[in-house]
Amino acid sequence: MPSVYIKTYGCQMNERDSEAVAAQLEAKGYTLAPSEAGADVILLNTCSVRDFAEQKALNKMVNVIAETRRNRPDVVLGFMGCMAQSRGQELIDRLPDVDLVLGTQKFHRAADYLEELLAGRREKIVDVAAERGSEATIREHLPNGSAKKSVTAFVSIMQGCNQYCTFCIVPYTRGEERSRTIPDIVAECRQLVSQGVREITLLGQIVTSYGKRGNVSLAPRGTSGERGRVTGNVENRLLTPALSSFGEEREKTPFVQLLDAVHEIEGLERIRFTSPHPKGYGDDLIEAYARLPRLVEHAHLPVQSGSDRVLKLMHRGYTRTRYVGIIEKLRRAKPDIGISTDIIVGFPGETEDDFEQTLSLAREVEFDQAYIFKYSQRRDTPAAEMPDQIPQKIRADRNQRLLEVINEIAKRRYGAFVGRQTQILVEGPSKKNPARMTGRTRCNKIVVFDGSERHRGQLMDVKITRAGSFTLYGDPAILGED
Ligand code: SF4
Numbered sequence: 001m002p003s004v005y006i007k008t009y010g011c012q013m014n015e016r017d018s019e020a021v022a023a024q025l026e027a028k029g030y031t032l033a034p035s036e037a038g039a040d041v042i043l044l045n046t047c048s049v050r051d052f053a054e055q056k057a058l059n060k061m062v063n064v065i066a067e068t069r070r071n072r073p074d075v076v077l078g079f080m081g082c083m084a085q086s087r088g089q090e091l092i093d094r095l096p097d098v099d100l101v102l103g104t105q106k107f108h109r110a111a112d113y114l115e116e117l118l119a120g121r122r123e124k125i126v127d128v129a130a131e132r133g134s135e136a137t138i139r140e141h142l143p144n145g146s147a148k149k150s151v152t153a154f155v156s157i158m159q160g161c162n163q164y165c166t167f168c169i170v171p172y173t174r175g176e177e178r179s180r181t182i183p184d185i186v187a188e189c190r191q192l193v194s195q196g197v198r199e200i201t202l203l204g205q206i207v208t209s210y211g212k213r214g215n216v217s218l219a220p221r222g223t224s225g226e227r228g229r230v231t232g233n234v235e236n237r238l239l240t241p242a243l244s245s246f247g248e249e250r251e252k253t254p255f256v257q258l259l260d261a262v263h264e265i266e267g268l269e270r271i272r273f274t275s276p277h278p279k280g281y282g283d284d285l286i287e288a289y290a291r292l293p294r295l296v297e298h299a300h301l302p303v304q305s306g307s308d309r310v311l312k313l314m315h316r317g318y319t320r321t322r323y324v325g326i327i328e329k330l331r332r333a334k335p336d337i338g339i340s341t342d343i344i345v346g347f348p349g350e351t352e353d354d355f356e357q358t359l360s361l362a363r364e365v366e367f368d369q370a371y372i373f374k375y376s377q378r379r380d381t382p383a384a385e386m387p388d389q390i391p392q393k394i395r396a397d398r399n400q401r402l403l404e405v406i407n408e409i410a411k412r413r414y415g416a417f418v419g420r421q422t423q424i425l426v427e428g429p430s431k432k433n434p435a436r437m438t439g440r441t442r443c444n445k446i447v448v449f450d451g452s453e454r455h456r457g458q459l460m461d462v463k464i465t466r467a468g469s470f471t472l473y474g475d476p477a478i479l480g481e482d
Pocket of ligand 1: 161162163164165168169170171205206277
């Protein structure tokens with residue numbers, strides 16, 4: 001059987017999609033190649049969020065074509081994912097050596113299409129059409145892209161986004177919000193736990209909108225009246241009444257109902273999720289942190305800007321005050337919670353004063369980590385057509401200034417861990433130094449320590465001895481030492 005190499009660009013959703021395609025192909029008898037050298041099929045799973053990511057994948061394909069076509073003309077070359085979705089046929093027009101272009105709702109067709117191409121029944125295939133129900137088509141996956149025992153796994157709970165932030169291409173590449181059912185998701189999580197996975201990250205472009213749109217049924221097709229069944233547009237609809245610890249009777253959103261259901265899985269140690277949207281971050285979700293011990297103390301809450309004027313231009317749907325209010329509530333519920341965020345600098349029309357407000361927000365919130373992005377014009381998005389595009393030099397300058405503030409805060413926050421004992425889940429060897437092991441704290445900090453393969457999958461207490469740049473170093477804690 002042929003071998004396949006999949007290279008992934010971009011976010012965790014893409015990682016998860018690549019795992020799913022890998023599992024699908026392996027089930028058909030393909031072997032997974034560790035690199036493109038010698039592979040019979042080479043697939044690039046692409047990202048469109050920034051121009052840089054698109055250029056990287058395009059350049060990679062140009063190099064792959066140069067290397068393979070001369071000596072191995074039969075190798076099948078394909079693009080899949082977001083850039084495949086947004087550019088479609090254009091990719092083959094530009095690079096005629098490419099055989100397959102697979103859109104974001106078509107991952108489950110990969111094996112069939114490759115079979116047709118390898119058998120020579122079709123010469124080129126471009127499929128970027130929308131497909132109803134595609135969000136629930138792939139359940140099997142190979143965690144971290146290999147059959148090797150993995151401790152952590154991503155589980156996709158929904159596809160698409162309806163927020164239409166003015167800078168973002170995702171609603172165009174991933175389509176409308178479509179959610180899988182709670183039983184489907186729980187079944188996938190159970191399966192992963194039975195394979196040894198101890199931590200699951202629930203994934204979606206906007207997980208706080210899980211189950212809110214369309215005629216979605218959160219129960220499996222063909223059933224009715226089960227717990228969690230929701231039909232129709234359920235935004236703001238009350239589903240399961242719950243007495244909150246905040247003292248009011250309120251109801252749980254579908255996303256919190258999903259967290260409750262996943263939390264019940266025996267053997268699962270930790271639950272994470274990404275990315276939520278501040279607009280959908282209700283009190284029931286904040287309360288879930290206090291109520292559900294397996295839900296770890298970490299929130300990745302993209303803020304994008306500290307200026308209300310820019311947030312409005314971005315169509316984010318919240319204000320700085322609302323954002324800061326959520327962080328305050330989270331820290332009241334869980335004082336040790338780690339907070340990370342995404343920030344865009346140089347959005348069209350961003351003035352020096354707007355940018356100063358982003359700097360002041362970073363200082364006010366004290367993020368543990370922030371991913372800073374220089375605004376990148378994406379075609380067909382409203383922001384690309386806005387006046388007052390900010391020159392690259394100013395974007396780069398603001399990026400640097402914000403980075404300095406974020407690094408200074410992180411140094412302090414990571415430094416505060418030195419001397420403390422904390423629990424980690426051991427994930428495997430360190431990427432930088434495979435002789436050492438890495439684990440992750442509940443608040444999402446990486447800890448490197450001297451350990452061995454036998455520690456993989458263990459929940460361990462470590463004593464932090466040193467803090468580096470966004471990494472902690474520790475020693476396995478000796479009970480009773482303190
Ligand atoms: S919420 Fe905004 S930034 Fe996030 S995926 Fe949706 S449109 Fe893009």
